[in-house]
Amino acid sequence: MSTTTSASGASQPQATRALGAIVVCGCLISLIGFGVRSSYGLFNAPLSEANGWGRDVFALALAFQNILWGLGQPFAGALADRYGPARVLAGGGLLYGLGVALTAYSDAPVLLHLTAGVLVGLGLAGASFTIVIAGFGRHLPPERRSWAAGIATAAGSLGQFLFAPMGQAFIAAYGWQTALVLLGAFFLLVPFLAIPLRGGGGHAAGGGAHADLSMRQALGQAFGHRSYQLLVAGFFVCGFHLAFITVHLPPYLTDVGISPTLAAWALAVIGLANVVGSYSSGILGGRMSKRTMLCFIYFARAVAIALFILLPVTPASVLAFAAAMGLLWLSTVPPTSGLVALMFGTRHLGMLFGMVFLSHQVGAFLGVWLGGILYEAVGNYDLVWWMSVALGIFSAIVHWPIAEREAPHRLSPAAA
Amino acid sequence: MDRPAPAVPRPAGHGMALALGAGVLAVWLGAMAFVLREAALPPETDGTVLVVFPPGTPDGRAFAAVVEAGGRPLRQTDVGFAWVARSDEPGFVGRLEAAGALGAFGELPIGPQLGGCMAVNADTGGPQTYRLQP
Known part of the structure; x- marks a missing residue:
């Protein structure tokens, strides 16, 4: 211990x-x-x-x-x-x-x-x-x-x-x-x-059974491990959600008749709730299964988005949605980074978490881009909102089979 | 082992988090107070200005202070303690401060900027919590 x-x-x-x-x-x-x-x-x-x-x-x-x-x-x-x-x-x-x-x-x-x-x-x-x-x-x-x-x-x-x-x-x-x-x-x-x-x-980084692998080996080991692949796929969705909402929520709220002042307060609520959500996620990540947490977070995002677009948009619903999304905003980071460390140790944590983050950025790019082009194509954000719901459910599903333990050592350092 | 062994952070961890947050907020408030002071208009300024009174100042007191400084209250802003006022006599801002205002500004945009890991909202025409401008 x-x-x-x-x-x-x-x-x-x-x-x-x-x-x-x-x-x-x-x-x-x-x-x-x-x-x-x-x-x-x-x-x-x-x-x-x-x-x-x-x-x-x-x-x-x-x-x-x-x-x-x-x-x-x-x-x-x-x-x-x-x-x-x-x-x-x-x-x-x-x-x-x-x-x-x-x-x-x-x-x-x-x-x-x-x-x-x-x-x-x-x-x-x-x-x-x-x-x-x-x-x-x-x-x-x-x-x-x-x-x-x-x-x-x-x-x-x-x-x-x-x-x-x-x-x-x-x-x-x-x-x-x-x-x-x-x-x-x-x-x-x-x-x-x-x-x-x-x-x-x-x-000096230490880090378990994978500590002796070269960077190239560690990368091959990670991408050959199904749970890591699922984690990379799931974090893509996090980027999509955050980027789409950051860029397109204010104009969406304006479209549905919400005042710019309330829209600004919605962003402020997301930001403040995010502080609480991130810290709470870090504490919970040390006490419970990180995989279960991630399943819950992505499923809860899907539910929050679905309720937001199905129910009439009112000042109360806007602020409630902002609070919910804020709590779920960056709360994915502690359990995701924790799973990478759990699977592969800390020796290559920077690179392997960096790869997961790259997937996040690709999702973010698509969230911004698709939000823009689909709005131009159909004149509203409905399609992208529903895409966000589907992706949330997808991410909850792909996190479920993740094995929350050290990845099997497939490569020997001598094979470098 | 399918899940990590439970490990409860000691209370000191939460104390550290609270202390860090409080320290950061204290430094930020001090820095903001200094910078907003720097952004204030000089005492000899006249024209249409945004007057900021101490938070909690009654509306009647703020109104009277503007009149006392030789100005006309034009409107109250979203924030009760900030008023738009006008006077064409030089030294208006100095008189406002003497009458109890914290300061006067040309414009004071305040609003949140939200960032995901990738996206930054670069739409400066976007919403602002308070659009404070004369």
């Missing part, structure tokens, strides 16, 4: 302090990373107007940012597995901050695509909560990991809630260019916050 006593033989209070520093610093990185990104939309109008661009220029930069985050996540995870999470977080944070600050001086579309798109996208991959959670997997005892993943996810959720008003206040006080530089400056903190997460690269 693991305790909070570190491997180095530190005393209990010392080990507890070390654990506290790891969790607090990881959470602050998650908060900054998620928060600054969520305020990016505020700069669309001033940047486009200042440079005489259409909104498509900024939109393409965000598209680059998102796709590079998704594609970069397994590589950043692999680097964290190899060299330790602290270096990747520090490097990613600096890249992210540089991208945000230089966005202020991007006066040509290609420069904007390089700064807000490439630099921020790659920086996100390095300084995201995915790496933080992988770092927790290395540094914390098993019984604390789910709780820590929950608090890191909740911190990210809180970040997006706090940074948007701050970005707006920065713009009001100093103008949009200085606001971007100030937001970028927050990332100067990341290398310092990453210090408690240093170490834990390579074989």
Whole structure:
């Protein structure tokens, strides 16, 4: 049984302090990373107007940012597995901050695509909560990991809630260019916050029967394991739901006659309930079956969406739906990352969870895209809402057969 | 083993989470107070402004403060303690502050931005919790 006593033989209070520093610093990185990104939309109008661009220029930069985050996540995870999470977080944070600050001086579309798109996208991959959670997997005892993943996810959720008003206040006080530089400056903190997460690269990561596999072997082992395949397929749905609702819920509410003020409150309720849901999910993930939790979360999403579109849309139903979706929003993250660690240990957790996250990003892309093109094709969101219900049920079903135990060791390290 | 052994986080874990959340909120409130102070209009400003009074200020008191500062209350905003007021006499903002206002602003957009892991809503014409502008 693991305790909070570190491997180095530190005393209990010392080990507890070390654990506290790891969790607090990881959470602050998650908060900054998620928060600054969520305020990016505020700069669309001033940047486009200042440079005489259409909104498509900024939109393409965000598209680059998102796709590079998704594609970069397994590589950043692999680097964290190899060299330790602290270096990747520090490097990613600096890249992210540089991208945000230089966005202020991007006066040509290609420069904007390089700064807000490439630099921020790659920086996100390095300084995201995915790496933080992988770092927790290395540094914390098993019984604390789910709780820590929950608090890191909740911190990210809180970040997006706090940074948007701050970005707006920065713009009001100093103008949009200085606001971007100030937001970028927050990332100067990341290398310092990453210090408690240093170490834990390579074989120091430990991690059970799969610890001796090379990255390539670990990847082959994972994709040859049915439960991992099911997890990857299920997390695709999470991305689809979140991205579709984030982008298309406000216009949907406007279409059905809900006031912009109430629509904004609905987003706020989702954000706040998400903090509660993420943290609760982390706690529950340490007490009950993660597979069962994920089945419940996806099925509950399907039920919530179905009720929302079947019942008359009223202010009460909007807020109830927002609260339900908020509780279920990022609550998938702690049990999903926990299952990856359970199946394959922590040695390749960054890369393997990064791969699961890539599936999430593909789902997110489709959620935004299909929401747009189907709305244009049929004039409403009904089809995509029902698609979301079906996907929720699909995801609940595919999580059910997942074997919640260590994956069988199919490859021997000597076969490398 | 089909499921992990039950492990109950110790209360200290929840305490740490609460302390972290409270600490972050305290820093955020301090930073927001400072930045909003920076965003406030200078005392010599006149024209149409958004006046912010201390939360809980009675409507009658806020109305009287605007009149006392030589201005005309144009309308109350969604937030009871913020009013749109106008005066063409220089020094209007300074007089408002002397009459009890926290500050006056040209515009104060406040609203949530929701982000999934991938999507960021870049629609700046989207909903705002409070659209506070003169």
